[in-house]
Amino acid sequence: MSFPNLRIALPLLAVLAAACGQEPHDLLIRGGLVHDGGGGDPVSADVAVTGDRISFIGDAAAEGVTATETVDAAGLIVAPGFIDMHAHSQIGEDWAKEALPFLYQGITTVVLGVDGGGSPDVADTLAGWEASGIGVNALTYVGHGAVRRLVLGEENRAPTGEELDRMRALVRKGLEEGAFGLSSGLFYIPGNYATTEEVIELARVAAEYRPAIYDTHDRDLGAAYPSFGYLASIEEAIRIGEESGTKVIFSHFNAQGAANYGRAPEGAALIDEARVRGVTVAGAQHVYTATQSSLRAYTVPRWASAGGREAMLERFDDPDTARVLDEATAEMLAIRGGADRIRFSDPRPHLNGRTLADVAEEWGVPAPEAARRILAEGNASVMNIGLYDPVNTGYLAEQDWMMTCTDGRDIEPGTPVGHPRVYGAFTKKLRDYVLDEERISMAFAIRSMTGLAAEFLELEDRGFLREGLKADLTILDPERIRDRATYDEPHHYSEGTVHVLVNGEFAIRDGAHTGALAGRGLRPGPADTER
Ligand SMILES: [Zn+2]
Numbered sequence: 001m002s003f004p005n006l007r008i009a010l011p012l013l014a015v016l017a018a019a020c021g022q023e024p025h026d027l028l029i030r031g032g033l034v035h036d037g038g039g040g041d042p043v044s045a046d047v048a049v050t051g052d053r054i055s056f057i058g059d060a061a062a063e064g065v066t067a068t069e070t071v072d073a074a075g076l077i078v079a080p081g082f083i084d085m086h087a088h089s090q091i092g093e094d095w096a097k098e099a100l101p102f103l104y105q106g107i108t109t110v111v112l113g114v115d116g117g118g119s120p121d122v123a124d125t126l127a128g129w130e131a132s133g134i135g136v137n138a139l140t141y142v143g144h145g146a147v148r149r150l151v152l153g154e155e156n157r158a159p160t161g162e163e164l165d166r167m168r169a170l171v172r173k174g175l176e177e178g179a180f181g182l183s184s185g186l187f188y189i190p191g192n193y194a195t196t197e198e199v200i201e202l203a204r205v206a207a208e209y210r211p212a213i214y215d216t217h218d219r220d221l222g223a224a225y226p227s228f229g230y231l232a233s234i235e236e237a238i239r240i241g242e243e244s245g246t247k248v249i250f251s252h253f254n255a256q257g258a259a260n261y262g263r264a265p266e267g268a269a270l271i272d273e274a275r276v277r278g279v280t281v282a283g284a285q286h287v288y289t290a291t292q293s294s295l296r297a298y299t300v301p302r303w304a305s306a307g308g309r310e311a312m313l314e315r316f317d318d319p320d321t322a323r324v325l326d327e328a329t330a331e332m333l334a335i336r337g338g339a340d341r342i343r344f345s346d347p348r349p350h351l352n353g354r355t356l357a358d359v360a361e362e363w364g365v366p367a368p369e370a371a372r373r374i375l376a377e378g379n380a381s382v383m384n385i386g387l388y389d390p391v392n393t394g395y396l397a398e399q400d401w402m403m404t405c406t407d408g409r410d411i412e413p414g415t416p417v418g419h420p421r422v423y424g425a426f427t428k429k430l431r432d433y434v435l436d437e438e439r440i441s442m443a444f445a446i447r448s449m450t451g452l453a454a455e456f457l458e459l460e461d462r463g464f465l466r467e468g469l470k471a472d473l474t475i476l477d478p479e480r481i482r483d484r485a486t487y488d489e490p491h492h493y494s495e496g497t498v499h500v501l502v503n504g505e506f507a508i509r510d511g512a513h514t515g516a517l518a519g520r521g522l523r524p525g526p527a528d529t530e531r
Contacts, residue, residue, distance in 0.1 A: 025049065026051065028069070028070045031074040046060035047473070079476070082105065082450060084109065084405055085404065085456075086405035087112055092128050101422045102408075104495075108501075119146055132517075134520075148190045151163050153307075157193070181246065221255065238270065241279055253284065255392050257335050258389075264391075264393075268395070292407075294382065301325070340356075352416065352417055420487060427495070475501075477496045498511055504518075
Protein backbone atom coordinates (compact mmCIF):
# COMPACT_ATOMS: atom_id res chain seq x y z
CA MET A 1 0.00 0.00 0.00
CA SER A 2 1.32 3.47 -0.75
CA PHE A 3 0.25 6.90 0.38
CA PRO A 4 0.95 9.30 -2.49
CA ASN A 5 -0.86 12.08 -0.69
CA LEU A 6 1.33 11.70 2.36
CA ARG A 7 4.45 12.36 0.35
CA ILE A 8 3.08 15.71 -0.65
CA ALA A 9 1.56 16.42 2.75
CA LEU A 10 4.59 15.74 4.94
CA PRO A 11 6.84 18.62 3.81
CA LEU A 12 3.85 20.88 4.06
CA LEU A 13 3.25 19.81 7.66
CA ALA A 14 6.89 20.48 8.46
CA VAL A 15 6.63 23.96 7.05
CA LEU A 16 3.46 24.55 9.01
CA ALA A 17 5.09 23.27 12.18
CA ALA A 18 8.09 25.51 11.70
CA ALA A 19 5.81 28.40 10.91
CA CYS A 20 3.92 27.75 14.13
CA GLY A 21 7.22 27.93 16.02
CA GLN A 22 7.20 24.25 17.01
CA GLU A 23 9.63 23.65 19.87
CA PRO A 24 12.51 21.28 19.21
CA HIS A 25 12.26 17.90 20.90
CA ASP A 26 14.76 17.06 23.65
CA LEU A 27 16.32 14.09 21.93
CA LEU A 28 16.23 12.55 18.49
CA ILE A 29 17.27 8.93 18.03
CA ARG A 30 17.95 8.82 14.35
CA GLY A 31 17.78 5.98 11.86
CA GLY A 32 17.26 2.94 14.06
CA LEU A 33 15.27 -0.18 13.29
CA VAL A 34 12.18 0.37 15.39
CA HIS A 35 10.39 -2.57 17.01
CA ASP A 36 7.19 -1.24 18.55
CA GLY A 37 6.70 -4.11 21.03
CA GLY A 38 3.65 -5.54 19.30
CA GLY A 39 5.53 -8.25 17.44
CA GLY A 40 5.07 -6.87 13.93
CA ASP A 41 7.84 -6.23 11.42
CA PRO A 42 10.24 -3.48 12.45
CA VAL A 43 10.45 -0.24 10.51
CA SER A 44 13.29 2.15 9.98
CA ALA A 45 12.37 5.36 11.77
CA ASP A 46 13.50 8.23 13.97
CA VAL A 47 12.23 8.45 17.54
CA ALA A 48 12.09 11.68 19.50
CA VAL A 49 11.78 12.15 23.23
CA THR A 50 10.58 15.21 25.09
CA GLY A 51 10.57 15.18 28.86
CA ASP A 52 9.66 11.67 29.93
CA ARG A 53 7.60 10.85 26.85
CA ILE A 54 8.01 9.64 23.30
CA SER A 55 7.16 12.75 21.32
CA PHE A 56 7.63 11.60 17.73
CA ILE A 57 8.10 8.47 15.65
CA GLY A 58 8.63 8.79 11.92
CA ASP A 59 10.85 10.46 9.36
CA ALA A 60 12.28 13.44 11.22
CA ALA A 61 13.91 15.04 8.20
CA ALA A 62 10.77 14.76 6.11
CA GLU A 63 8.63 16.21 8.87
CA GLY A 64 11.07 18.89 9.91
CA VAL A 65 11.46 17.49 13.40
CA THR A 66 14.43 18.92 15.24
CA ALA A 67 15.88 18.20 18.63
CA THR A 68 18.30 19.72 21.08
CA GLU A 69 20.35 16.55 20.96
CA THR A 70 20.68 13.77 18.42
CA VAL A 71 22.07 10.25 18.65
CA ASP A 72 22.75 8.09 15.65
CA ALA A 73 21.05 4.71 15.84
CA ALA A 74 21.93 3.43 12.36
CA GLY A 75 22.38 -0.34 12.51
CA LEU A 76 20.82 -0.47 15.98
CA ILE A 77 17.49 -1.81 17.21
CA VAL A 78 15.23 0.65 19.00
CA ALA A 79 12.75 -1.12 21.27
CA PRO A 80 10.54 -0.34 24.24
CA GLY A 81 12.38 -0.83 27.55
CA PHE A 82 12.20 -4.46 28.64
CA ILE A 83 9.85 -5.59 31.41
CA ASP A 84 11.17 -8.31 33.73
CA MET A 85 8.04 -10.18 34.80
CA HIS A 86 9.60 -12.01 37.74
CA ALA A 87 12.59 -10.54 39.54
CA HIS A 88 14.19 -10.67 42.95
CA SER A 89 15.92 -7.31 42.58
CA GLN A 90 17.12 -5.91 45.88
CA ILE A 91 16.38 -2.44 44.55
CA GLY A 92 15.31 -1.19 47.97
CA GLU A 93 18.88 -1.73 49.23
CA ASP A 94 21.34 1.08 48.73
CA TRP A 95 23.91 -1.15 46.98
CA ALA A 96 21.32 -2.43 44.50
CA LYS A 97 19.24 0.68 43.78
CA GLU A 98 20.96 1.45 40.47
CA ALA A 99 19.79 -1.95 39.16
CA LEU A 100 22.80 -2.26 36.87
CA PRO A 101 22.56 -6.00 36.09
CA PHE A 102 19.03 -5.31 34.85
CA LEU A 103 19.78 -2.07 32.97
CA TYR A 104 22.63 -3.67 31.06
CA GLN A 105 20.12 -6.20 29.70
CA GLY A 106 17.84 -3.40 28.56
CA ILE A 107 15.38 -3.92 31.40
CA THR A 108 13.59 -0.74 32.48
CA THR A 109 10.84 -2.21 34.67
CA VAL A 110 11.03 -5.03 37.22
CA VAL A 111 8.10 -6.93 38.74
CA LEU A 112 8.77 -7.73 42.41
CA GLY A 113 7.00 -9.25 45.39
CA VAL A 114 6.93 -12.57 43.55
CA ASP A 115 6.83 -16.18 44.77
CA GLY A 116 4.39 -15.16 47.52
CA GLY A 117 6.99 -12.89 49.14
CA GLY A 118 5.57 -9.40 48.57
CA SER A 119 4.97 -7.39 51.72
CA PRO A 120 1.45 -6.03 52.19
CA ASP A 121 3.06 -2.71 53.21
CA VAL A 122 3.10 -1.57 49.61
CA ALA A 123 2.84 2.15 50.38
CA ASP A 124 6.00 1.90 52.50
CA THR A 125 7.77 -0.02 49.73
CA LEU A 126 6.85 2.60 47.14
CA ALA A 127 7.81 5.46 49.47
CA GLY A 128 11.16 3.79 50.15
CA TRP A 129 11.92 3.55 46.44
CA GLU A 130 10.92 7.15 45.94
CA ALA A 131 13.09 8.33 48.82
CA SER A 132 16.23 6.46 47.76
CA GLY A 133 15.80 6.78 44.01
CA ILE A 134 15.87 3.67 41.82
CA GLY A 135 17.49 2.91 38.49
CA VAL A 136 14.55 1.13 36.86
CA ASN A 137 10.80 1.28 37.33
CA ALA A 138 9.50 -1.22 39.84
CA LEU A 139 6.16 -2.62 40.87
CA THR A 140 5.12 -5.25 43.33
CA TYR A 141 2.55 -7.86 44.14
CA VAL A 142 1.29 -8.60 47.63
CA GLY A 143 2.38 -12.11 48.54
CA HIS A 144 0.21 -14.94 49.82
CA GLY A 145 3.22 -16.38 51.66
CA ALA A 146 4.07 -13.07 53.33
CA VAL A 147 0.49 -12.61 54.45
CA ARG A 148 0.19 -16.19 55.69
CA ARG A 149 3.43 -15.86 57.62
CA LEU A 150 2.17 -12.71 59.36
CA VAL A 151 -0.97 -14.50 60.50
CA LEU A 152 0.08 -18.15 60.93
CA GLY A 153 3.87 -18.12 61.06
CA GLU A 154 5.17 -21.35 59.56
CA GLU A 155 2.40 -23.52 60.92
CA ASN A 156 1.25 -26.37 58.74
CA ARG A 157 -2.49 -26.02 59.17
CA ALA A 158 -5.51 -24.26 57.72
CA PRO A 159 -6.38 -20.80 59.03
CA THR A 160 -9.44 -20.35 61.23
CA GLY A 161 -12.24 -18.19 59.85
CA GLU A 162 -10.92 -15.23 61.81
CA GLU A 163 -7.37 -15.82 60.57
CA LEU A 164 -8.56 -16.04 56.99
CA ASP A 165 -10.32 -12.70 57.46
CA ARG A 166 -7.07 -11.17 58.69
CA MET A 167 -5.27 -12.57 55.66
CA ARG A 168 -7.94 -11.13 53.38
CA ALA A 169 -7.57 -7.75 55.04
CA LEU A 170 -3.79 -7.77 54.54
CA VAL A 171 -4.15 -8.67 50.87
CA ARG A 172 -6.69 -5.86 50.48
CA LYS A 173 -4.36 -3.40 52.20
CA GLY A 174 -1.58 -4.28 49.73
CA LEU A 175 -3.90 -3.86 46.76
CA GLU A 176 -5.30 -0.57 48.06
CA GLU A 177 -1.76 0.69 48.43
CA GLY A 178 -0.76 -0.16 44.87
CA ALA A 179 0.02 -3.86 44.46
CA PHE A 180 -0.65 -5.29 41.00
CA GLY A 181 -2.21 -8.48 42.30
CA LEU A 182 -1.54 -11.50 44.48
CA SER A 183 1.57 -13.64 44.14
CA SER A 184 2.06 -17.09 45.60
CA GLY A 185 4.88 -19.54 46.16
CA LEU A 186 3.00 -22.77 46.77
CA PHE A 187 6.22 -24.74 46.34
CA TYR A 188 7.72 -22.90 49.29
CA ILE A 189 7.07 -22.58 52.97
CA PRO A 190 4.64 -21.33 54.17
CA GLY A 191 2.67 -21.22 50.90
CA ASN A 192 2.92 -24.99 50.56
CA TYR A 193 0.79 -25.42 53.69
CA ALA A 194 -2.19 -23.69 52.05
CA THR A 195 -5.03 -25.52 50.36
CA THR A 196 -6.22 -24.50 46.91
CA GLU A 197 -9.39 -23.12 48.51
CA GLU A 198 -7.44 -20.83 50.82
CA VAL A 199 -5.61 -19.29 47.86
CA ILE A 200 -8.87 -18.92 45.93
CA GLU A 201 -10.35 -16.97 48.85
CA LEU A 202 -7.44 -14.52 48.80
CA ALA A 203 -7.32 -14.31 45.01
CA ARG A 204 -10.99 -13.25 45.11
CA VAL A 205 -9.78 -10.04 46.79
CA ALA A 206 -7.19 -9.52 44.04
CA ALA A 207 -9.95 -10.00 41.46
CA GLU A 208 -11.60 -6.81 42.72
CA TYR A 209 -8.59 -4.68 41.83
CA ARG A 210 -7.28 -3.98 38.39
CA PRO A 211 -5.22 -5.57 36.81
CA ALA A 212 -6.46 -8.55 38.87
CA ILE A 213 -3.38 -10.72 38.57
CA TYR A 214 -2.61 -14.02 40.28
CA ASP A 215 1.11 -14.66 39.79
CA THR A 216 2.32 -18.04 40.95
CA HIS A 217 5.38 -20.12 41.52
CA ASP A 218 3.04 -23.07 41.42
CA ARG A 219 3.11 -26.02 43.76
CA ASP A 220 5.04 -28.48 41.64
CA LEU A 221 6.98 -27.45 38.57
CA GLY A 222 7.90 -31.12 38.30
CA ALA A 223 10.47 -31.64 41.07
CA ALA A 224 8.35 -31.23 44.22
CA TYR A 225 8.44 -33.82 46.99
CA PRO A 226 6.16 -35.51 47.60
CA SER A 227 4.99 -35.13 44.04
CA PHE A 228 1.82 -33.11 43.61
CA GLY A 229 2.11 -33.58 39.86
CA TYR A 230 3.50 -31.26 37.24
CA LEU A 231 0.19 -31.10 35.37
CA ALA A 232 -1.98 -31.12 38.52
CA SER A 233 -0.03 -28.09 39.68
CA ILE A 234 -0.77 -26.18 36.48
CA GLU A 235 -4.43 -27.17 36.76
CA GLU A 236 -4.52 -25.93 40.35
CA ALA A 237 -3.23 -22.47 39.40
CA ILE A 238 -5.64 -22.18 36.50
CA ARG A 239 -8.51 -23.21 38.80
CA ILE A 240 -7.48 -20.51 41.29
CA GLY A 241 -7.70 -17.89 38.54
CA GLU A 242 -10.87 -19.25 37.02
CA GLU A 243 -12.79 -19.51 40.30
CA SER A 244 -11.56 -16.23 41.76
CA GLY A 245 -11.81 -14.16 38.60
CA THR A 246 -8.14 -13.22 38.23
CA LYS A 247 -5.75 -13.58 35.35
CA VAL A 248 -3.00 -16.14 35.94
CA ILE A 249 0.69 -15.90 35.20
CA PHE A 250 3.06 -18.78 35.84
CA SER A 251 6.38 -17.51 37.13
CA HIS A 252 9.39 -19.00 35.32
CA PHE A 253 7.10 -21.54 33.65
CA ASN A 254 8.79 -24.80 32.72
CA ALA A 255 8.82 -28.54 33.44
CA GLN A 256 11.46 -29.45 36.00
CA GLY A 257 13.45 -32.63 36.37
CA ALA A 258 14.64 -35.42 34.07
CA ALA A 259 11.25 -37.16 34.42
CA ASN A 260 9.68 -34.15 32.70
CA TYR A 261 12.19 -33.64 29.92
CA GLY A 262 10.16 -33.24 26.74
CA ARG A 263 6.88 -32.70 28.59
CA ALA A 264 6.54 -28.92 28.21
CA PRO A 265 3.92 -29.30 25.45
CA GLU A 266 1.57 -31.05 27.90
CA GLY A 267 1.73 -28.12 30.31
CA ALA A 268 1.43 -25.60 27.49
CA ALA A 269 -1.66 -27.45 26.24
CA LEU A 270 -3.40 -26.91 29.60
CA ILE A 271 -2.70 -23.20 29.30
CA ASP A 272 -3.99 -23.13 25.73
CA GLU A 273 -7.18 -24.95 26.75
CA ALA A 274 -7.82 -22.47 29.56
CA ARG A 275 -7.27 -19.56 27.18
CA VAL A 276 -9.83 -21.05 24.82
CA ARG A 277 -12.27 -21.13 27.77
CA GLY A 278 -11.64 -17.42 28.23
CA VAL A 279 -9.26 -17.46 31.19
CA THR A 280 -6.32 -15.10 30.73
CA VAL A 281 -3.34 -17.36 31.41
CA ALA A 282 0.28 -16.66 30.58
CA GLY A 283 3.82 -17.48 31.62
CA ALA A 284 7.27 -15.99 31.86
CA GLN A 285 10.60 -17.69 31.28
CA HIS A 286 14.36 -17.48 31.21
CA VAL A 287 16.44 -19.84 29.14
CA TYR A 288 18.99 -21.14 31.68
CA THR A 289 18.94 -24.82 32.58
CA ALA A 290 19.77 -24.27 36.27
CA THR A 291 17.41 -23.04 38.95
CA GLN A 292 18.40 -21.28 42.15
CA SER A 293 16.81 -21.53 45.55
CA SER A 294 17.75 -22.67 49.04
CA LEU A 295 19.21 -25.94 50.27
CA ARG A 296 16.27 -26.25 52.65
CA ALA A 297 13.74 -25.94 49.82
CA TYR A 298 15.56 -28.60 47.79
CA THR A 299 16.38 -31.13 50.50
CA VAL A 300 13.98 -30.88 53.45
CA PRO A 301 10.43 -32.23 53.04
CA ARG A 302 7.82 -29.66 53.98
CA TRP A 303 6.59 -31.61 57.02
CA ALA A 304 10.04 -31.38 58.53
CA SER A 305 10.12 -27.58 58.27
CA ALA A 306 6.73 -27.02 59.88
CA GLY A 307 6.81 -24.68 62.86
CA GLY A 308 9.99 -22.89 61.84
CA ARG A 309 13.73 -23.35 62.11
CA GLU A 310 13.93 -24.42 65.76
CA ALA A 311 11.30 -27.10 65.21
CA MET A 312 13.23 -28.30 62.16
CA LEU A 313 16.50 -28.52 64.12
CA GLU A 314 14.78 -30.52 66.87
CA ARG A 315 13.69 -33.03 64.21
CA PHE A 316 17.28 -33.19 62.92
CA ASP A 317 18.44 -34.05 66.46
CA ASP A 318 16.01 -36.91 66.93
CA PRO A 319 17.72 -40.02 65.47
CA ASP A 320 14.49 -41.76 64.41
CA THR A 321 13.13 -38.66 62.71
CA ALA A 322 16.50 -37.96 61.11
CA ARG A 323 16.52 -41.45 59.57
CA VAL A 324 13.09 -40.93 57.97
CA LEU A 325 14.17 -37.47 56.92
CA ASP A 326 17.33 -38.72 55.23
CA GLU A 327 15.34 -41.20 53.18
CA ALA A 328 13.08 -38.40 52.02
CA THR A 329 16.07 -36.17 51.26
CA ALA A 330 17.66 -38.94 49.20
CA GLU A 331 14.47 -39.14 47.13
CA MET A 332 14.34 -35.38 46.76
CA LEU A 333 17.92 -35.34 45.52
CA ALA A 334 17.20 -38.16 43.05
CA ILE A 335 14.33 -36.13 41.54
CA ARG A 336 16.77 -33.23 41.11
CA GLY A 337 19.35 -35.36 39.32
CA GLY A 338 21.52 -36.23 42.33
CA ALA A 339 23.68 -34.44 44.89
CA ASP A 340 26.24 -33.59 42.21
CA ARG A 341 23.64 -31.35 40.56
CA ILE A 342 23.19 -29.27 43.73
CA ARG A 343 25.80 -26.57 43.53
CA PHE A 344 26.40 -24.05 46.30
CA SER A 345 26.24 -20.38 45.51
CA ASP A 346 26.90 -19.28 49.03
CA PRO A 347 29.27 -16.82 50.70
CA ARG A 348 30.72 -19.56 52.94
CA PRO A 349 34.05 -20.32 51.22
CA HIS A 350 34.00 -24.02 52.16
CA LEU A 351 30.75 -24.33 50.20
CA ASN A 352 30.79 -21.84 47.35
CA GLY A 353 31.15 -23.29 43.88
CA ARG A 354 31.17 -26.89 45.16
CA THR A 355 28.43 -29.47 44.89
CA LEU A 356 26.64 -31.15 47.74
CA ALA A 357 28.19 -34.43 46.51
CA ASP A 358 31.71 -32.95 46.84
CA VAL A 359 31.08 -31.70 50.35
CA ALA A 360 29.53 -35.01 51.44
CA GLU A 361 32.48 -36.91 50.04
CA GLU A 362 34.98 -34.68 51.81
CA TRP A 363 33.14 -35.18 55.10
CA GLY A 364 32.76 -38.93 54.49
CA VAL A 365 28.98 -38.87 55.04
CA PRO A 366 25.96 -39.51 52.81
CA ALA A 367 24.63 -36.44 51.01
CA PRO A 368 21.43 -36.14 53.13
CA GLU A 369 23.51 -36.02 56.31
CA ALA A 370 25.81 -33.41 54.81
CA ALA A 371 22.75 -31.34 53.89
CA ARG A 372 21.47 -31.54 57.46
CA ARG A 373 24.85 -30.48 58.86
CA ILE A 374 25.00 -27.48 56.56
CA LEU A 375 21.41 -26.49 57.37
CA ALA A 376 22.18 -26.67 61.07
CA GLU A 377 24.67 -23.80 60.46
CA GLY A 378 22.12 -21.91 58.41
CA ASN A 379 20.25 -22.19 55.14
CA ALA A 380 22.41 -22.05 52.01
CA SER A 381 21.84 -20.68 48.53
CA VAL A 382 22.14 -23.38 45.87
CA MET A 383 21.65 -23.88 42.17
CA ASN A 384 20.19 -27.04 40.70
CA ILE A 385 22.21 -27.62 37.56
CA GLY A 386 20.40 -29.17 34.60
CA LEU A 387 16.94 -29.12 36.15
CA TYR A 388 15.46 -27.67 32.98
CA ASP A 389 15.50 -29.39 29.63
CA PRO A 390 16.65 -27.06 26.81
CA VAL A 391 14.16 -28.74 24.47
CA ASN A 392 11.29 -27.84 26.83
CA THR A 393 12.58 -24.30 27.24
CA GLY A 394 12.90 -23.78 23.50
CA TYR A 395 9.39 -25.07 22.89
CA LEU A 396 7.99 -22.72 25.51
CA ALA A 397 9.80 -19.72 24.02
CA GLU A 398 7.70 -20.19 20.89
CA GLN A 399 4.35 -19.85 22.70
CA ASP A 400 2.63 -16.56 22.04
CA TRP A 401 1.71 -16.11 25.73
CA MET A 402 5.26 -16.50 26.96
CA MET A 403 6.91 -13.45 28.51
CA THR A 404 10.46 -13.12 29.79
CA CYS A 405 11.89 -12.86 33.29
CA THR A 406 15.24 -13.00 35.02
CA ASP A 407 14.02 -14.62 38.26
CA GLY A 408 17.24 -12.89 39.28
CA ARG A 409 18.49 -11.71 42.62
CA ASP A 410 21.27 -9.11 42.56
CA ILE A 411 24.65 -10.25 43.68
CA GLU A 412 26.15 -8.05 46.36
CA PRO A 413 29.43 -6.50 45.17
CA GLY A 414 32.44 -8.49 46.29
CA THR A 415 30.39 -11.67 46.69
CA PRO A 416 31.50 -14.31 44.20
CA VAL A 417 28.13 -16.07 44.25
CA GLY A 418 24.85 -15.97 42.41
CA HIS A 419 23.03 -17.13 39.33
CA PRO A 420 24.04 -15.62 35.98
CA ARG A 421 20.37 -15.05 35.08
CA VAL A 422 20.30 -11.77 37.00
CA TYR A 423 22.90 -10.45 34.55
CA GLY A 424 21.90 -12.19 31.36
CA ALA A 425 18.41 -13.68 31.10
CA PHE A 426 17.15 -11.22 28.49
CA THR A 427 20.35 -10.88 26.49
CA LYS A 428 20.84 -14.67 26.51
CA LYS A 429 17.36 -15.20 25.09
CA LEU A 430 18.14 -12.71 22.31
CA ARG A 431 21.61 -14.10 21.64
CA ASP A 432 20.76 -17.81 21.79
CA TYR A 433 17.18 -18.06 20.61
CA VAL A 434 17.00 -15.20 18.13
CA LEU A 435 20.47 -14.60 16.73
CA ASP A 436 22.34 -17.91 17.01
CA GLU A 437 19.61 -20.56 16.84
CA GLU A 438 17.01 -18.51 14.95
CA ARG A 439 14.30 -20.25 16.92
CA ILE A 440 12.14 -17.13 17.30
CA SER A 441 12.19 -13.80 15.51
CA MET A 442 13.63 -10.65 17.04
CA ALA A 443 10.17 -9.03 16.89
CA PHE A 444 8.58 -12.00 18.71
CA ALA A 445 11.30 -12.03 21.38
CA ILE A 446 11.03 -8.30 21.94
CA ARG A 447 7.25 -8.59 22.23
CA SER A 448 7.75 -11.22 24.95
CA MET A 449 9.86 -8.67 26.82
CA THR A 450 7.68 -5.60 26.26
CA GLY A 451 4.18 -5.28 24.81
CA LEU A 452 2.91 -8.66 25.95
CA ALA A 453 3.96 -7.90 29.53
CA ALA A 454 2.60 -4.35 29.50
CA GLU A 455 -0.78 -5.54 28.27
CA PHE A 456 -0.95 -8.19 30.96
CA LEU A 457 0.00 -5.68 33.66
CA GLU A 458 -2.32 -3.10 32.05
CA LEU A 459 0.50 -0.56 32.02
CA GLU A 460 -1.18 1.73 29.57
CA ASP A 461 1.75 4.07 28.99
CA ARG A 462 4.64 1.62 28.75
CA GLY A 463 5.73 -1.46 26.84
CA PHE A 464 5.20 -0.10 23.33
CA LEU A 465 6.88 2.47 21.13
CA ARG A 466 4.10 4.93 20.43
CA GLU A 467 3.93 8.69 20.54
CA GLY A 468 2.69 9.88 23.91
CA LEU A 469 3.86 6.86 25.91
CA LYS A 470 6.62 7.01 28.54
CA ALA A 471 10.09 7.04 27.05
CA ASP A 472 11.44 3.77 28.38
CA LEU A 473 13.72 2.77 25.53
CA THR A 474 16.28 0.08 24.87
CA ILE A 475 18.65 0.61 21.97
CA LEU A 476 20.76 -2.39 21.24
CA ASP A 477 23.33 -3.56 18.77
CA PRO A 478 22.23 -6.89 17.25
CA GLU A 479 25.82 -7.66 16.31
CA ARG A 480 27.07 -7.40 19.86
CA ILE A 481 24.13 -8.18 22.11
CA ARG A 482 24.99 -11.08 24.42
CA ASP A 483 25.15 -12.28 28.01
CA ARG A 484 28.57 -12.64 29.61
CA ALA A 485 27.71 -14.01 33.05
CA THR A 486 28.44 -17.69 33.67
CA TYR A 487 27.80 -20.10 36.54
CA ASP A 488 31.48 -19.84 37.49
CA GLU A 489 31.69 -16.09 37.04
CA PRO A 490 28.21 -14.63 37.31
CA HIS A 491 29.27 -11.05 38.00
CA HIS A 492 29.49 -9.77 34.40
CA TYR A 493 27.18 -7.25 32.78
CA SER A 494 25.65 -8.01 29.40
CA GLU A 495 27.04 -6.43 26.26
CA GLY A 496 25.45 -4.69 23.34
CA THR A 497 22.91 -2.47 25.09
CA VAL A 498 24.12 0.79 23.62
CA HIS A 499 21.62 3.19 25.17
CA VAL A 500 18.90 2.63 27.75
CA LEU A 501 16.45 5.39 28.65
CA VAL A 502 14.20 5.25 31.68
CA ASN A 503 11.41 7.83 31.74
CA GLY A 504 13.23 9.85 29.10
CA GLU A 505 16.60 9.90 30.87
CA PHE A 506 19.71 8.08 29.73
CA ALA A 507 20.52 5.38 32.28
CA ILE A 508 23.04 3.81 29.91
CA ARG A 509 24.63 5.92 27.24
CA ASP A 510 27.15 4.59 24.73
CA GLY A 511 27.35 1.41 26.79
CA ALA A 512 28.18 3.17 30.06
CA HIS A 513 26.03 3.79 33.11
CA THR A 514 25.21 7.45 33.61
CA GLY A 515 24.37 7.24 37.32
CA ALA A 516 20.76 8.24 36.67
CA LEU A 517 18.13 7.05 39.13
CA ALA A 518 15.23 7.68 36.78
CA GLY A 519 13.01 4.75 37.75
CA ARG A 520 9.66 5.14 39.47
CA GLY A 521 7.49 3.01 41.65
CA LEU A 522 4.52 2.03 39.50
CA ARG A 523 0.92 1.69 40.61
CA PRO A 524 -1.84 0.02 38.63
CA GLY A 525 -4.19 1.78 36.34
CA PRO A 526 -4.02 4.52 33.77
CA ALA A 527 -1.32 7.17 34.05
CA ASP A 528 0.48 4.88 36.48
CA THR A 529 3.14 7.27 37.60
CA GLU A 530 1.19 10.46 37.87
CA ARG A 531 -0.70 9.81 41.08
ZN1 LIG B 1 10.04 -18.69 41.92
